[in-house]
Amino acid sequence: MTGAHVIDLGIGEPQPRLLPLDSFRQAAAHRLALPGNDYLQYAPEQGWGSLRGEIARFLTGWTPHPVEPDELLITAGASHGLDLVLSRCTRPGDTIVVEDPTYFFALEVFRDRGLRVLGVPIDGDGLDVDALDELLSTERPRLLYTVPVCNNPTGVTLSPGRRARLAGLAARHDLLIVADEVYHLLGDAGPAVPSLRAAAPDRVLSLGSFSKIFAPGLRLGWIHASRERLAHLLQDGELRSAGGASPVAGAVMESALALGLQDRFLKEIRELYAARRRHMVRLLAATLPPEVTFEPPDGGYYVWLRLPGHVDTAALLPAAAQAGVAYRPGSLCSWRGGHACCMRLCFVHYDEPDLTEGCERLAAFLRAHLRAL
Amino acid sequence: MTGAHVIDLGIGEPQPRLLPLDSFRQAAAHRLALPGNDYLQYAPEQGWGSLRGEIARFLTGWTPHPVEPDELLITAGASHGLDLVLSRCTRPGDTIVVEDPTYFFALEVFRDRGLRVLGVPIDGDGLDVDALDELLSTERPRLLYTVPVCNNPTGVTLSPGRRARLAGLAARHDLLIVADEVYHLLGDAGPAVPSLRAAAPDRVLSLGSFSKIFAPGLRLGWIHASRERLAHLLQDGELRSAGGASPVAGAVMESALALGLQDRFLKEIRELYAARRRHMVRLLAATLPPEVTFEPPDGGYYVWLRLPGHVDTAALLPAAAQAGVAYRPGSLCSWRGGHACCMRLCFVHYDEPDLTEGCERLAAFLRAHLRAL
Numbered sequence: 001m002t003g004a005h006v007i008d009l010g011i012g013e014p015q016p017r018l019l020p021l022d023s024f025r026q027a028a029a030h031r032l033a034l035p036g037n038d039y040l041q042y043a044p045e046q047g048w049g050s051l052r053g054e055i056a057r058f059l060t061g062w063t064p065h066p067v068e069p070d071e072l073l074i075t076a077g078a079s080h081g082l083d084l085v086l087s088r089c090t091r092p093g094d095t096i097v098v099e100d101p102t103y104f105f106a107l108e109v110f111r112d113r114g115l116r117v118l119g120v121p122i123d124g125d126g127l128d129v130d131a132l133d134e135l136l137s138t139e140r141p142r143l144l145y146t147v148p149v150c151n152n153p154t155g156v157t158l159s160p161g162r163r164a165r166l167a168g169l170a171a172r173h174d175l176l177i178v179a180d181e182v183y184h185l186l187g188d189a190g191p192a193v194p195s196l197r198a199a200a201p202d203r204v205l206s207l208g209s210f211s212k213i214f215a216p217g218l219r220l221g222w223i224h225a226s227r228e229r230l231a232h233l234l235q236d237g238e239l240r241s242a243g244g245a246s247p248v249a250g251a252v253m254e255s256a257l258a259l260g261l262q263d264r265f266l267k268e269i270r271e272l273y274a275a276r277r278r279h280m281v282r283l284l285a286a287t288l289p290p291e292v293t294f295e296p297p298d299g300g301y302y303v304w305l306r307l308p309g310h311v312d313t314a315a316l317l318p319a320a321a322q323a324g325v326a327y328r329p330g331s332l333c334s335w336r337g338g339h340a341c342c343m344r345l346c347f348v349h350y351d352e353p354d355l356t357e358g359c360e361r362l363a364a365f366l367r368a369h370l371r372a373l
Numbered sequence: 374m375t376g377a378h379v380i381d382l383g384i385g386e387p388q389p390r391l392l393p394l395d396s397f398r399q400a401a402a403h404r405l406a407l408p409g410n411d412y413l414q415y416a417p418e419q420g421w422g423s424l425r426g427e428i429a430r431f432l433t434g435w436t437p438h439p440v441e442p443d444e445l446l447i448t449a450g451a452s453h454g455l456d457l458v459l460s461r462c463t464r465p466g467d468t469i470v471v472e473d474p475t476y477f478f479a480l481e482v483f484r485d486r487g488l489r490v491l492g493v494p495i496d497g498d499g500l501d502v503d504a505l506d507e508l509l510s511t512e513r514p515r516l517l518y519t520v521p522v523c524n525n526p527t528g529v530t531l532s533p534g535r536r537a538r539l540a541g542l543a544a545r546h547d548l549l550i551v552a553d554e555v556y557h558l559l560g561d562a563g564p565a566v567p568s569l570r571a572a573a574p575d576r577v578l579s580l581g582s583f584s585k586i587f588a589p590g591l592r593l594g595w596i597h598a599s600r601e602r603l604a605h606l607l608q609d610g611e612l613r614s615a616g617g618a619s620p621v622a623g624a625v626m627e628s629a630l631a632l633g634l635q636d637r638f639l640k641e642i643r644e645l646y647a648a649r650r651r652h653m654v655r656l657l658a659a660t661l662p663p664e665v666t667f668e669p670p671d672g673g674y675y676v677w678l679r680l681p682g683h684v685d686t687a688a689l690l691p692a693a694a695q696a697g698v699a700y701r702p703g704s705l706c707s708w709r710g711g712h713a714c715c716m717r718l719c720f721v722h723y724d725e726p727d728l729t730e731g732c733e734r735l736a737a738f739l740r741a742h743l744r745a746l
Binding site: 013014016019020021024025028029032037038039040041042043076077079080082083087088091092105106107108109110111112114211215216217218219236237238240241242243245246247248249251252 | 386387389392393394397398401402405410411412413414415416449450452453455456460461464465478479480481482483484485487584588589590591592609610611613614615616618619620621622624625
C-alpha cells in the first residue's frame, strides 16, 4: 500500500489481515457441534451465565484481581455499554466530565443524550486529578467518563497515586466513574495494571470489549460493575425488550475463550502491537521536526502529537492527504474544540513498512509546513 | 409440559424447539467456508450492502412493493431500531402517540427517553384514526408509534381505508410514523398486506426483525425508510462509534437468505402458527365463559381477551398461576395503566397439547373466578 495511496494513520481499527478468522472458524465449528440452541433465543438481559463465566475466567487470568461472573453484564460492545449507562444513570441536561482530549465518538454519544460536557486536562500521568478536584468545588457532575489505561487518544495510563486520589474524590463527591477500558489488556505492563474498578469497586463501571482484542464484528463486550449497579442497568427498556446483547457472537466467543483461542491471540497481538509501537516511536523521534513533541504511549493503539500552538491540524489535513498521509485532528477529540495543534496517530492498523512510509510522509509534510509558516 | 408446571400463555417468544438450528448451522457452514473476513471488522453504519441486498430481495418476494437495499439500515433488532429512531428524532419532553394498548416494552423505551406518551384507542380495524385526528387538533406529537399489522397485543391489522386516512393525517400534521412491523410476514393474508410504508413512504419508518421469523438470538433487524430519513439516523453517535449492528449474525443470515433457508422456514412457521392460532381460537370460543370476549387475530403471535370491566387481571395473576396458567395483564400494555380487564395470550410458544391444557386451565379459572365475584 505504499505509493500514491493515502496512509491514514488516523484509523483506529484493527488491521483487516490480522483479524483472527482461523480462530473464529475454529470456535464457531466447536460451538455449532455442541448440542443446544440457546444462542438462537432471547438471552437473559445480563447475558448467558456460561459466557459471563468464561469472560470472568479470562479477565481473572489477565488482571491482578479476580472477576466474578455476577459482576459482568454482556453488551454489544463498549459503545452500547456507554449508552446503556447513560440511559440509566443520566438525564438530559446533566453535567458530565471527560478528559480533554477524549475519545471523539463518545462526545457524539453524550451529545445525543443531551448532556452538558466539561473537560479536565490529561498529562503524562493521566487525568489531572487536581483539576478535577477544583472543578468539583463548583460543579456537581453526574459522572466522569475516563479512559484510564492506554488512553484514547493520548496513550498514557493513570498513575497509581492519581488512581487512589481519584477514588477518594469520587467517594467524597458521590461521583460515578465510567472507565472505558477497551485498551486495558493492550498495555505494556498488561496484567500488572488493575482495572480502575479495583480502586473504587462501588463507583466504577468498567466498559470492556472484544473489539480491540479479538474482532470488532462480534459487537460483544461487557460492563464490569457491582451487582447493585448492574441491577439498576438491567431495568433499561431497550435491554428488556431485546434481551441480552449479541447471543450468536457470544456463543462463538464462549468457545473461543474456552478453547484458549482468545488468550493465544491476545498474546500474539500484544507482542505485535508493542513492536509496531516501538517502531513508530523510533521513527517519529528520528524524523519529526523538533518542535513536534509526544509522550511514548504505554500501550493501546495511539500516539498523540503536539505541534506548535499556532498550528491547526484540522485545517492542515487536506494538504496532508495530498502528501499521502492522514491523521485525526486534535480538535475532534476535545469537548471544546481545543487541542487544535495536536493529532492522533494509530500504530496498529498498518504493517511496519506502511507505518514507516506513513511516518516519513508525515514528518516530511510537517517539516515543509512548519518551515513555511 | 402438562401437569403442575405453569403454562405461561403470556410468553411472546418463539418456542425453543422450533428455532431453526439446522438452517442456522447450514448457513453458518456456508458463510464460514467463503473467503473473506469482513464480518469480523467494524461494519459500515448502514450495514453491509450485500446483506441489505439479500434482505431487500427477501422482502420484495414477500410483499407487494419492491424494497431497495439503499432504503434499509441494519439494526440489532426492532428494539434497537426503535431506540435509534428516538435518539435521532425526539428530545426528552416530546409528546408521542401510541395505540392503547400497545407493546409494553416499547413503553419502557419511551420512559427511558423521557418522552410524554399519549394513547389513542385501537379496535377491530386497527388504530382509531378519528381519535388520532381529534388528538391532533390539540396536540403536536413528534411521532406515532404503531403496530399496524397483526398488532401486539390485539392481533388486528389496520384496515385499508384507515391506512389511507392515517397517511393523510400524517402529511397534514407533519407526523412521523414508526411502524413496528415485526409480525408483518406472519399475517393470514401475508404477501397481500403492504408495509405501512407504502401508504406514506416519506413519513413512515418501518421496523423489521428476524426475531419473529427466524431467531431472536441473531439480534438482527432493519429500518426501512427513505434515504433522507436514514441519512439522519446514520448520524447517531453510538452507531458511528460501534459501526453497523451485528455483523457476525448478519453474515450468517446473509447466507440463510441466499440459500432460501429463511423463505423455507417462514413458510413452515406461517402454516404452523396459523394452525396453532386456529386451534387456540376454537378452544377459547368453546371454553371461555360468555362474558369473556375477543377478536380472532389476523396473524402474528397474540390474542387479546376482554373480561368484564370490573376485573383486574393483574391482581388475578397470582391466583391464575396457582391454577397452572399465566398471561400478560392488560394494564401492562397501556400507557395509562388502562385495559386492566384485558389480557394478552400468545399462541406460538407452545405445542397444541400444551395450548389445549393452558386454555382449559384458563377457562376453568375464569369460570370459577367470575362466578365468585
